[in-house]
Each structure stands twice: as structure tokens, then as C-alpha cells.
Amino acid sequence: MKQNQALFEYLLRLGDSNMILGQRLCEWIGQAPALEEEMALGNLALDLIGQARSWLEYAARVEDAGHSADELAFTRDERAYRNLLLVEQANGNFADTLARQYLFDQYHYHLLGALSSSTDAQVAAIAAKGLKEVTYHLRRSSAWIKRLGDGTAESHAKMQQAIDEIWTYSGEMFIADEVDRVLAAAGIGADLDPLQRLWEADVQALLAEATLTCPPLEQYMQRGSKQGLHTEQLGFLLAEMQFLPRAYPGASW
Amino acid sequence: MYAQLVDTGVKRLKTLEEMSPQERDFQQKIDAEIKIEPKNWMPEGYRRTLIRQISQHAHSEIVGMLPEKNWLTRAPNFKRKLQLLAKIQDEGGHGLYLYSAMETLGADREEEIAKLHSGEVKYSSIFNYPTLNWADMGTVGWLVDGAAIVNQVVLQRTSYAPYSRAMIRICKEESFHQRQGYQILLHLMQHGNEAQKAMVQDSINRFWWPALMMFGPHDSDSPNSAQSMAWKIKRMSNDDLRQRFIDQTVPQLELLGCTAPDPALKWNAERGHYDFGEIDWSEFYDVVKGNGPCNRDRLRTRRRAIEEGSWVREAASAYAAKQQQNNAAA
């Protein structure tokens, strides 16, 4: 695999996960448990969609096929999307959303930390800028896991159930393929093994502090997104998000 | 205007002679344009009227997020999506800021929100109309935020200092929303295809009259206006504000190359204002009474958010209490 082709794939993965999670968070507007939380979820979505834009703009340049970042995000079909299965899962209740968010934030934090010293200057710059935002995201979602885990009996049960339900989608990000290996070898992408060890230690410690049981690390993990094989959730999300550009091809907004 | 029918509880204005010494002192301050701060004495009616007006205004900011949320997940590109989300976030911020201004009057945010949910307190009638195409995201910014600004620019001089300060801060952002909304429409009219241009005209047709209704009933049908004006909570009459809005909006409409759904709309050189047709007041009162296309949806959404979130808020307080206990023990 050529390095540029790998880099394009890699940038799609980074951009798409942010984009899809941002889109999911937008769905919360008007329905969050408190106004302050709604604002916080909205700010999170702003950060993630902003980061998606930076990654996809770079992806468009690397691809060099005349596509814009907008076209990559708003016209690519499901099989060409590269976001993690984790982030496309439905919002569920507040605990489900926070479980998804925390498991992603914890990964995102270490990933951007690693990418901040990428040998690709552009990757390093986008990652360093994103890391500041993600450090805050992680602090917030960690705090909520503790609050809900160690809050009331009801919130504890809901939080535990949320973690158990989403857990099977939490391992995919560490399953390396050729793209990961080519870019890690070139110092452009992150080496996933050390990332996984950091993630596991952090997650186990936080769940323990939150009085929650960490599901087994060796449990079977769903996979497929790196080849564009998604769960049934993504098609509907894209149908909504891409409605206008698809209904009016080539139109300017 | 985001607060359309604010009851002052007063049927007739008191003269200075009829007032108690405290009331007279208060009224003289108002007349001298001295702003009232939370610690100052104020008549109970003034306090209650302000709570009603500011809470209606705050509720409107919050409920007003919903028609825009309706297109947030379908915004067509990065720029528009990020803009729209940032705007919705601003409105939430306005809501929070206004609730704090309201709390300086001794009102409780949760209690006032409960009144919204029970239907006892209203929000602006405009948010009971649906957003049916993308151009509505432009029209809402241009006409709805635009009408709100006309009202709120005047409210910067309102007599209650915390409300006045809130208005000064909020107006800056509302002007930005208004320009951004107009840009959405201008872009569609200048760079859009026929279908997109048709969206714009359709959107204006649907929002034109409801936007004019935002200023509330005619002055002759506003029994509470006199007291609100005497207290300088209100600074300009409904009809004057509406005229000002129309006068500044019609040239922008023409620049778009669109029309208003009002055959009577035309420049009157003698008056130096635009003439316009009569508003369908039966529609206005129907919407205020709860029969607008979206009244039930909007309230159901807000109510459900708070009800379904109760276990989250309980968990947060339980956790905070545990933390406090642990800190005390340590």
C-alpha cells in the first residue's frame, strides 16, 4: 500500500469518527436533562465537527481528486465511511451517551497525544489543536461516569448497563490493519499497542472509582468499520445528515 | 418581541397623588431615568410584571432552539452546520443569562420553568410555527431574530438594570444572527438553483405574518401597555416597534428579489413609512391559546427533556452530597 493512500484512509477514519459522533450529539439539542448539560453537549459537538472539518480538509488535499471536505462528509455513502462502530451507536439515555462518550474520549485523548508528535507536520498540528479540546471532553465525561456510577442506585444501574451494552464496540479502535501499520512505521500514525494499554488502565481505574464493574477486556469486540462495514445504525444517520446535498446534487448552500 | 402579552395586574394608572410615599419615590426615580437595581425597593406589581416578562423572554430563547434544531442534523455543509449550532448555543446562553436576571427579582428558575410546562406562562408565538425547508434557517435568523432585535434594542433602556444589562449583551449576538440568517437567504438567491430560490420565497411567505405578530396586539388592544410604559419596562409601543421593523426590513426583502405575502405593502411618502395590510388577529390569538401548528410538540419536547432527565439531576446531587461528606470527613 502506498503511503499516500494509507494516509488518506487514516484521515478519513479520524474525520469520520468526529463527524458521526458530533452528529449524534446534535440530536441531543432540546432534550438534555438540564440546560447547562445541553450547552455542554452542544459545545462538544461544535468541537468534534470542527475537528472533523480539519481532518477532512486535509484528506481532500491528500486524495487530490477534486473533492472538497464538504463532499467527503456530505455525499460519501455508508460503505465509504470509516468512523468507528462505537460512535455511530444511538444516543439511548444519558448514561448510554456518556458511556459512548467516555470510552471514545479516553481513546481520542491518547490518540491525539500520540499524533501530536507525528512526523507529518499537518497531522501533528491538527492533533495538537484538538488535544486541548479533547482534554476537556475527557475531564467532563469522566466526571459524569463517576457521578452516575456513584450517584443513586438508579443511576448506578443505568450506568452499568450502558457500559455493558456498548462494551463490544470499544475494542475495534485497537485492532490494527495495514493502514495503521504502514503509517505507524513511518511515524505518521499512532502505534496502537501502547495506546491500548494506556486506555485499558485508565478505563479500569475510572470505572473502579465510579463503583462500576469493568467488563472483561478479552470479550469479543465488534469490528468492520476500517473496511466500511457498519452497524445498521449508520445508514439512517447519513440519510438524515446528507439529505440536502443528495436531494439537490451540485447545489451551493 | 419575545414577551407579547405581559399582564401587569393593573387596570388603571395611579396618579402621583394616589401613590404611597415609597411608590412616589420609585416613580420619580423611573421618571428621572434612574435604573432600578435588585436591592432597591420596588412596587410588587413592578416586580411581578418583570418576572413575567423576563421569564417569557427566557422561555422563548429556550423553546426557540427547537425550530432550528429541526434542521441542525440536516444542515447541508460544514460551514452552515457549525454556524447553526453556534447560533443555537447562543440562544441557550441568552436563556441562561435571562433566567439569572429573573432570579435577581427573587423568582426561582425551576418554578418558572414548571409554569411554562403547565402552560401558565407563554413564550413567543413565533416558535409555534414549523420549519419546513432549509431556507427557514435563513428566514428565522433574518426575520425572527430581526424582529427580536428591534424590540430588544429599545429594551436596552428598560428601567430594571439587570434586564437592561442582559439586553445590551444579548443584542450584539442577535444582530450577528440576523446578518447570518440574511446571508443564508442571499446566498440561495444569488447562487441557488430554481428549487432553492423557490424555498426562499416559500419560507418568507410562511414567516412574514407570524414575524409581524411577534410585536403583539395593536396598542388599542394592549390593556397592560400603559402601566409597563409608565414603569419604563416597555419603552415603545407595539405598533411603533412593528412599523420600525417593517421599515427596515422591506429594503432587505427587495435586495433579495423576493416579495412579501401582503398586497397592501407599499411605501407611503407622506407618512415616511411603509403601509401594510391588517394582521389576521384570530390566527394570533389561536396560536397564543395553544392551537398553533407546533404548540403541543414544543411543550412536549421541553417537558419530556426535564422529566426524563430527573434521574440524572438526582444522581448529580446525590454524588455532590457524598463528595461533600467525604471532604468533611477527611
Ligand SMILES: [Fe+2]
Ligand atoms: Fe436569543
Ligand SMILES: [Fe+2]
Ligand atoms: Fe432574544
Ligand SMILES: [Fe+2]
Ligand atoms: Fe438569536
